Amino acid sequence: MTRVGFIGLGSQGGPLARRIVEEGFPLTIWARRPASVEPFRDTAAAVASTPAELGAASDIVGICVVADADVEDVLLRSDGVLAGMPPGGIVAIHSTIHPDTCERLADAAATHGVAVVDAPVSGGGGAATDRKLLVMVGGDGEHVDRCRAVFETFGNPVIHLGPLGSGQMAKLMNNFLFTAQVGVALDTFSFADELGVDRSALAQVLANGSGGSRAATILAFTDFDLSGIRQVAASLLRKDVGLMLDVARGKGAAEPTSLVELAERTLVTLAEPGEEVG
Helix, strand or coil, X not given: CCCEEEECCCCCHHHHHHHXXXXXXXXXXXXXXXXXXXXXXXXXXXXXXXXXXXXXCCXXXXXXXXXXXXXXXXXXXXCCHHXXXXXXXXXXXXXXXXXXXXXXXXXXXXXXXXXXXXXXXXXXXXXXXXXXXXXEEECCHHHHHHHHHHHCCCEEEEEEEECCCHHHHHHHHHHHHHHHHHHHHHHHHHHHHHHCCCHHHHHHHHHHCXXXXXXXXXXXXXXXXXXXXXXXXXXXXXXXXXXXXXXXXXXXXXXXXXXXXXXXXXXXXXXXXXXXXX
């Protein structure tokens, strides 16, 4: 079977890696912190001592770390994945990063005979466990096809959007719109309060009505407590909104003013007291 390596075993990547090994793929994992690999002691996963060792043991390597610099580090450092991965391998970037970073990394990987696809995901660890994660893929069709069986261990749908970087573009647009929709949902529930409409009852209406959104559902599910979003998602949404606007400027695209304003208001609302939002 295809040998798989995986780096990035956090709240999102951990469930992906577990689904891969539970489906029977030979899996090798690596993490900066030993505690991150402990949850896999009850699986058949092997633990590599370096990213290069993981690369040498893998036909496909999934990367699900936080930011552009983290992806670059685990791939390009002296003992990085590319230092060990044999020609013919594929790196699948599940992290949400700038499309230009994908291009740079693909150029570096090509010198080792390794291909890169971008495959950011949406839906959270629970969706991965249920095999319902959305996987947005960009890259050469042949390379995507080689990865599909691995992606389908945790993803449905798995959507091939086009050339390298296309998956990142779709993910950034998704997160940008979600951030704006959080602002819309917050305003909607505040408006309901002023009108004397019970917000919990309204949430049930929106969950089944045409005016609903995923953001409104999440807020209602958390009993309108923003602390969870602040702790888990606020910094990531800020990063992704910044990336989306940078991509738009780079392409000379007109920014959708109303969505930008809503997204920026959301980020201000989610900021911790005293935190500056640029």
